[in-house]
Each structure stands twice: as C-alpha cells, then as structure tokens.
Amino acid sequence: MPKLAYRDALKQALVDAMREDPDIFIIGEEVGRYGGAYGVTKGLIEEFGAERLVDTPISEPAIIGTAVGAAMAGMRPVAELMYVDFIGMTMDQLCNQAAKIRYMFGGQIGVPMVLRTQGGTGRSAGAQHSQSLEAYVMHTPGLRLAMPGTVYDAYHLLRQALLQPDPVVFIEHKSLYAMTEEVDLSVPPPAWGKAVVRREGRDMVIVTYSRQVHHVMQAAETLSQAGIEVTVIDLRTLNPLDFETIRAEVEKVGRAMVVSEGAMTAGVAAELAARITEECFDYLEDPVVRVAGEDIPISVSVELEKNSVPGPALIEDTVRRMVA
Amino acid sequence: MNREARVAHSRKSNSDLLAHYTQMQRVRTFEDRVGELYLRGGSAGSMLHLSIGEESAAVGVSAAMRAGDTFTTHHRGHGIFLARGADPNRMMAEIGGKETGYCRGKGGSMHIADMSLGHLGANAIVGGGIPAVVGAAMVAKRRKTGAVSIAFFGDGAMQQGILYESMNMAALWDLPAVFVCINNQWGMGTRIDQATKATRLHERAKVFGLNAETVDGLDVLDVAEAAARIVDGARTGTPGFLAVDCYRFFGHGRKDKSPYRSPEEEAEGRAKDPVLYARQMLRDSGMPLTELDAIDAEISAEMDATIDFTMQSAEPANDTMFRDVFAPDQPEPEPVRTRLDRVLARE
Numbered sequence: 001m002p003k004l005a006y007r008d009a010l011k012q013a014l015v016d017a018m019r020e021d022p023d024i025f026i027i028g029e030e031v032g033r034y035g036g037a038y039g040v041t042k043g044l045i046e047e048f049g050a051e052r053l054v055d056t057p058i059s060e061p062a063i064i065g066t067a068v069g070a071a072m073a074g075m076r077p078v079a080e081l082m083y084v085d086f087i088g089m090t091m092d093q094l095c096n097q098a099a100k101i102r103y104m105f106g107g108q109i110g111v112p113m114v115l116r117t118q119g120g121t122g123r124s125a126g127a128q129h130s131q132s133l134e135a136y137v138m139h140t141p142g143l144r145l146a147m148p149g150t151v152y153d154a155y156h157l158l159r160q161a162l163l164q165p166d167p168v169v170f171i172e173h174k175s176l177y178a179m180t181e182e183v184d185l186s187v188p189p190p191a192w193g194k195a196v197v198r199r200e201g202r203d204m205v206i207v208t209y210s211r212q213v214h215h216v217m218q219a220a221e222t223l224s225q226a227g228i229e230v231t232v233i234d235l236r237t238l239n240p241l242d243f244e245t246i247r248a249e250v251e252k253v254g255r256a257m258v259v260s261e262g263a264m265t266a267g268v269a270a271e272l273a274a275r276i277t278e279e280c281f282d283y284l285e286d287p288v289v290r291v292a293g294e295d296i297p298i299s300v301s302v303e304l305e306k307n308s309v310p311g312p313a314l315i316e317d318t319v320r321r322m323v324a
Numbered sequence: 325m326n327r328e329a330r331v332a333h334s335r336k337s338n339s340d341l342l343a344h345y346t347q348m349q350r351v352r353t354f355e356d357r358v359g360e361l362y363l364r365g366g367s368a369g370s371m372l373h374l375s376i377g378e379e380s381a382a383v384g385v386s387a388a389m390r391a392g393d394t395f396t397t398h399h400r401g402h403g404i405f406l407a408r409g410a411d412p413n414r415m416m417a418e419i420g421g422k423e424t425g426y427c428r429g430k431g432g433s434m435h436i437a438d439m440s441l442g443h444l445g446a447n448a449i450v451g452g453g454i455p456a457v458v459g460a461a462m463v464a465k466r467r468k469t470g471a472v473s474i475a476f477f478g479d480g481a482m483q484q485g486i487l488y489e490s491m492n493m494a495a496l497w498d499l500p501a502v503f504v505c506i507n508n509q510w511g512m513g514t515r516i517d518q519a520t521k522a523t524r525l526h527e528r529a530k531v532f533g534l535n536a537e538t539v540d541g542l543d544v545l546d547v548a549e550a551a552a553r554i555v556d557g558a559r560t561g562t563p564g565f566l567a568v569d570c571y572r573f574f575g576h577g578r579k580d581k582s583p584y585r586s587p588e589e590e591a592e593g594r595a596k597d598p599v600l601y602a603r604q605m606l607r608d609s610g611m612p613l614t615e616l617d618a619i620d621a622e623i624s625a626e627m628d629a630t631i632d633f634t635m636q637s638a639e640p641a642n643d644t645m646f647r648d649v650f651a652p653d654q655p656e657p658e659p660v661r662t663r664l665d666r667v668l669a670r671e
C-alpha cells in the first residue's frame with residue numbers, strides 16, 4: 001500500500017473534490033502562489049488557476065465573510081484560516097453570520113462552506129499560534145466541526161465536509177502534517193458524523209480526537225503490555241457528535257476518560273464528560289475523568305509547551321490509577 | 325538628500341550618522357546570530373522573522389523617540405527593540421525560550437516585551453498590536469506625560485481593518501499616536517501590489533486626518549528626519565503615519581527560501597542596503613576603515629556572547645508554567661495533574 005502524508009491526503013481531497021465540483025474554490029492567505037503556510041495547497045494553482053485558488057490580503061474577517069457570501073450565491077468555498085488562533089478575528093462572520101443564516105432566514109438558504117484551519121502545539125509557535133480552540137466552534141449552534149487524527153480521515157472527512165449543506169469548520173493539527181500512513185483511500189469511509197473505535201478493551205473507554213488519538217493509542221499499547229486493555233474512540237467529528245458509539249462502549253466497560261488538547265475548563269472534554277455522566281450514569285463505576293490541556297496559555301519554551309498538553313505518559317498513568 | 329550633499333553636511337549629522345550606523349550594525353549582527361542560534365538548535369522553534377534590510381526603520385524612528393515613549397511591534401520586531409535599548413542577551417535568551425529571557429521563556433521571538441523600556445509587546449497577530457497605542461496615547465494625553473505611543477507593523481497589516489479603526493480614533497481624539505508601517509514589499513509570499521491597489525500607503529492615513537509621509541529607507545538620516553517630523557507632530561497633538569520603504573532581504577521565516585520571487589528582484593532589493601549605505605557615507609566623510617572595522621568587531625563580539633548566554637541558560641522550571649496567568653497575589657490555575665490526584669484519591 002502506498003504511504004501518504006496527512007498533508008498530502010488533504011491536498012488529494014481538495015484536488016479530487018475540485019475536479020468533480022467546479023463550484024469549489026479555495027480562498028485565503030498564501031493559498032495559491034505560496035501553496036499554503038503548511039504546504040497543503042502546494043501546486044494546486046497550476047492545475048486550477050488563480051480563480052480557484054484565490055490569494056487574499058491579510059484580512060481574515062473579510063475572507064470568511066466573502067466565503068459566506070459566495071456560498072449563499074451558490075458556490076462552495078473553502079476558506080483557509082492560516083491558524084485557528086486567528087478565529088477570534090473572524091468570530092462575527094463565523095458565528096453570527098455563517099452559523100445563523102439558515103436559521104434566522106427561516107430555512108431559505110444554507111451556507112455550504114468549509115473553513116479549513118489548523119491548531120495545536122508542537123512547534124514552539126507561542127501563545128498566539130499554538131491553541132486548540134475547537135470548543136469555541138463546538139459551542140456555536142449551526143456549525144459542524146471535523147478534526148481528523150489520521151491520514152485516511154484527513155482525506156475522507158475533507159471530502160465529506162465538501163458535500164455538507166451547512167458550514168463546516170475543519171481543524172487540522174500542525175504536528176500531524178508530516179505524519180505518514182499506509183492507506184488505501186479507496187476503502188469506503190464511515191458515514192459523516194460517525195466515530196471509529198480504534199481499539200477495544202475491557203478496562204476503560206477513552207474518548208478522543210485529532211492528534212491525541214496517537215497519544216492515546218501509544219498509551220494503550222503500553223498499558224496492554226501490562227495487562228490493561230482500553231477501548232479507544234476517535235470521534236473524527238465533534239459536530240455531528242456520535243454519542244451512540246460512546247454510549248455503547250461506555251455501557252460495555254463502565255469507565256470512561258476523555259482526552260483533549262484544548263484547555264480543560266469549559267472545553268470539549270468537559271462537555272463530553274458531562275454528557276457521559278448524564279446519559280450513562282447507571283453504568284459508570286467511577287467518575288468520568290478529563291485529561292486535557294492546562295488552563296494556561298501556551299509558552300514558547302519547548303519544555304513548557306510540551307508539558308501544557310496531555311502526552312502518552314499522563315494518559316497512561318491516569319488509566320493505571322483508575323483501573324488499579 | 326543625495327550622498328554628496330550629505331557628506332558635506334554638518335559635523336552634528338555626522339556624529340548622528342555614526343550612532344545610527346552603530347545601532348543598525350548591531351541590529352543586523354543580532355539578527356544574523358538569531359539565524360545562527362537556530363542552526364545550532366538553540367532557538368525555540370523556527371518562527372523567527374529577521375529584520376535584515378529594515379534596520380533604518382528601527383533606528384531612524386527610534387531616534388525620534390524619547391524615554392517614556394511607548395511602542396508595540398509586529399512579529400519582525402527584534403531591531404526596533406534593540407534600537408530602543410534592549411539587552412541583546414535577554415532578547416536572545418527569550419528567542420531560545422530560556423528563563424533568563426525578557427519574558428522568562430514564555431513569549432519568544434514574537435512576544436518580546438519590556439515595560440521598563442516602553443515596549444508594550446511584540447505581536448504574532450498581524451495588526452494585533454496596533455490599537456494598544458491608541459489606548460496608551462489616550463492615557464499619555466490625559467495624564468499629560470508628553471509621551472508618544474508608536475505602533476510598528478508591516479505592509480501586510482495595511483490590509484487589516486483594525487488599523488483604520490485605530491487611526492480614525494487617534495485622529496478623532498487628537499492623540500499622540502504614531503503608526504509606522506515598515507514596508508518591506510512582502511507579506512510572506514504576497515508582494516504589496518498583490519495585496520492592494522492602493523500602494524501609496526500614507527494616502528490612506530491622510531484621509532483620516534493624520535500627518536502622513538512615505539520615506540525611502542535607504543538613508544537612515546532621511547528616515548530619522550521624517551520620523552522626527554511625524555513624532556514631534558504627534559507629541560503636539562496630531563497623530564501621524566510613516567511608511568518606510570525597504571526590502572525584506574531574506575525569507576519570511578527562517579525556513580522560507582522565497583521561491584516566489586526572482587533572484588534578480590532579490591539582488592535589486594538587497595542593493596538598497598541601509599547599513600552599507602551608512603557605512604559608505606561615513607567612509608566618504610573621511611572616517612578611516614580601521615575605525616569602522618573596530619566598531620564592527622566590537623559588535624560582533626557583543627552579539628556572539630548572546631549565543632553563549634542563551635545556550636548556557638536554563639529552561640524555565642516547569643512550575644513557572646502556571647505563573648502569570650493572573651496577578652501574582654491570585655491563586656494559580658490548578659494543574660491537571662493536581663486535579664487528577666484529587667479526583668483519583670477519592671476512589
């Protein structure tokens with residue numbers, strides 16, 4: 001099987017979708033001539049031209065707003081926000097416009113756009129370029145949210161996002177771009193909105209997504225050698241949220257933990273833990289535990305950055321103590 | 325002014341020129357050592373934006389500033405901070421993410437700050453530092469401190485709406501604020517004329533009622549003169565805007581090799597070298613080469629030392645991670661591990 005990088009799977013998804021649907025175009029900073037800050041759109045301008053790879057000035061609110069208008073006018077824009085950290089600047093266009101247009105206007109029109117961006121730690125990029133802000137998006141009714149953790153999902157979730165009738169925020173992880181996997185993209189993907197159980201075990205269910213899937217899988221491997229078996233659920237999309245898969249696994253195992261890179265307080269892990277507690281209470285032997293990012297900004301220092309977010313050691317240690 | 329006329333100029337301007345040259349050479353040498361720190365694996369990450377080619381903007385504008393003035397910079401702000409009197413050791417250590425750095429290894433290259441020198445902070449959000457000078461200028465005006473507050477940013481930020489909101493408010497309220505655009509022609513891989521039709525940047529500030537000029541950055545004395553007009557104007561109540569034309573000599577960040585621009589263009593851009601130009605003016609005015617070389621050697625040694633200082637400095641201690649989220653007398657955020665200890669102990 002061919003080896004493919006996460007970055008190239010994303011590019012392939014864009015290429016395949018753009019060949020099929022002439023209404024798809026990409027708009028953002030450095031997406032065309034430069035090929036994307038992380039190289040995802042490199043070379044695309046040669047095949048699709050500047051009309052479909054629209055390089056913009058550094059004007060984030062207008063980039064997202066333009067995508068909203070183009071989507072309402074019948075096209076399918078992929079707006080790129082170079083770093084999810086800049087989402088704050090675009091919050092009005094994203095949360096007050098894109099997210100609410102279908103609803104406010106009584107269902108007359110939708111906003112079928114994809115906002116592609118990337119987040120997370122791993123490059124000493126500092127406090128304004130390393131955040132995990134998916135909770136902002138997940139908190140806003142009207143937005144879909146996909147966060148691929150694997151090369152296969154990078155491809156298929158992006159293809160599926162480009163078929164959705166409503167705005168999708170698609171958050172990649174900067175530390176995964178160079179990651180390669182042997183993948184067969186021709187294997188049909190799970191339906192949009194479905195989680196995947198990456199590993200099954202009797203002792204603990206760990207619910208996670210994006211890069212933390214790898215930290216959790218690594219911890220699960222080590223734990224397995226010590227006789228502790230965990231179920232790992234990769235959510236793939238946070239909206240739609242596949243709670244049925246979570247429920248089924250938690251009911252089988254009776255213990256759950258949520259792992260997320262975002263800051264712990266009022267984050268994605270908090271929402272998931274609350275929901276598991278509410279809905280699976282009768283099956284739980286222990287409180288649902290959150291392992292998440294510290295409630296602090298991310299430092300540029302290599303050591304502090306690494307220790308600000310969950311890693312395999314913390315995950316493994318927490319499981320051991322819960323299962324003991 | 326052309327070079328001949330400049331050479332014939334007064335002794336005063338000659339001693340200014342030597343001071344400017346020295347500062348510009350310090351900036352350039354420092355930036356060169358930042359590149360070296362990266363190659364030696366001592367930098368925190370690779371998001372390092374060098375200001376080589378832009379030295380006259382930093383030094384020329386700084387010359388018009390006084391102690392007590394405040395400023396913010398963009399992500400390419402090392403030179404400005406050095407020109408304002410920064411300690412290069414603490415700067416380099418910050419770039420290395422070390423505890424001896426200006427921000428104790430938390431900020432890094434793109435977030436250096438030092439309140440004692442009026443540096444309200446470098447910013448990694450394009451345009452992010454601009455409105456703060458409106459606030460600082462408002463306070464300076466109310467408290468009658470006589471201080472000016474200056475925002476430094478690149479041409480890329482000219483396309484951010486916040487700049488126009490900020491300039492409008494500064495003009496509306498007659499604030500001692502100055503907006504300095506260091507126009508190095510490029511924002512990552514986007515040339516200024518690929519980002520806007522309105523490339524006469526200072527015209528935009530004029531319509532809001534600011535004193536506004538564009539100056540060629542080749543001659544630092546020209547920049548200093550224009551900056552003096554604009555900054556002095558702000559000090560007496562008319563906010564200003566200054567665009568300094570220059571060229572980004574190297575890639576956007578350390579890893580960018582600028583494949584999107586031609587070698588011819590780069591050669592032409594780098595020929596407009598404010599440091600070499602000042603050096604030549606000093607030579608033309610009779611300064612012996614040996615003296616200039618001696619200055620350069622001293623600067624070289626000063627900047628070499630920043631690398632040793634950084635490599636020998638420690639990483640910040642892990643528990644400092646929770647410090648400074650809030651004021652020192654406030655409880656720190658509870659670490660995830662501590663919380664887990666409590667939760668798991670209940671079992």
Ligand SMILES: Cc1ncc(C[n+]2csc(CCOP(=O)(O)OP(=O)(O)O)c2C)c(N)n1
Binds near residue numbers: 060373478482510511
């Ligand atoms: C709000 C925001 N958008 C985009 C970026 C990514 N980015 C960082 S620097 C840069 C180019 C900035 O160009 P310019 O303002 O001219 O400054 P220069 O790098 O040329 O000094 C871009 C697009 C960012 N950091 N912040």
